[in-house]
Amino acid sequence: MTEPRAVGVRPWFPWPLSRWSWWTEPVPAERVAALRVVTALVLLFDLFACYLPHFHTLFSPDALGGRDLYAGRFRDDHVYWSVLRMLPDSWGPQAVFAVWVLSAVGLLVGWRPLVCGLIAWVCTLSVWTVNPGPHNGGDRLRHTLLLMVAVSCPGAVWGVSSLRTRTDPRPLVVPGWPVKILFVQLAALYFFSGYYKVISPLWRSGYVMYWASHDLYWSLYPGVALRVPVWLHQLSAWVTLVWELGFPVLAVMRGTRAVTLVLGVIFHLGTLFTLEVGNFALYSIACYTAFAPWERLRRLRRTT
Secondary structure: OOOOEEOOOOOOOOOOHHHOHHHHOOEEHHHHHHHHHHHHHHHHHHHHHHHHHHHHHHHOOOOOOOOOOOHHHHOOOOOOOOHHHHOOOOOHHHHHHHHHHHHHHHHHHOOOHHHHHHHHHHHHHHHHHHOOOOOOOHHHHHHHHHHHHHHOOOOOOOOOOOOOEOOEOOOEEEOOHHHHHHHHHHHHHHHHHHHHHHOOHHHHHOOHHHHHHHOOOOEOOHHHHOOOOHHHHHHHHHHHHHHHHHHHHHOOOHHHHHHHHHHHHHHHHHHHHHEOOOOHHHHHHHHHHHHOOHHHHHHHHHHO
16 A cells, blocks of 8 residues: 655644554545635535625615714724725725635635635635624534645645655645544534533424524524424434534444434535524535545545
């Protein structure tokens, strides 16, 4: 078997992280490359489908936006910051949006992904901080996702900055800690979400999904929900509770890992097409691309 070639900078870890092989072991470069490509595609969809149609409303000072709409967040005793606070309302939002789009395109094609990822992260955080009104908690996952994509050496393969050459076809591996941080964040997100659900009698009874699917605020298709039996709504609620609470353990165990991750993708696809959750589902699915064994596809292609 060909010895893989390690690329990227491996940071120094203090004890006990330095002795934890799960944390320090590298991952195939294809996994972070897939994470980069899918994240860039979701970000571009977010920009053109969600932000651009409402650009004037979100960022114009004579509408519902402007850099001073939430001026109280930027007091001296706060730690919030935004590039938009340094630019005038007349052209600042347009400039940030243009740079945001270009950085997403750079991530997609793999051109200087560290720089493009950090720029996209700065733009994303700046927009969310200056106007948190139209955003939700799911948008915060986008912040971590972009930052981890930037520092994960995602341009080693599948991009214009690819390090793989015909003269050196060895498989490439990159530091795995950014992928592990994403996993830990997802595990914490699911577990505490499940914890706050399970202490609710409405969730334990299972009827919460029945009421949510009929709610005009939450449901995208309340009319279709009338045709679904009540017991199926209850079952979906109970499966969600078990999956969220058990994710930190089930996704680590080898025997249940694949099923748990597949259920996660199905869960987010279901919420994407049935509930009003914004692009949280898409960014969550983007995180899952780092856990798929993309490097096996390359080996299969070479053997066929």
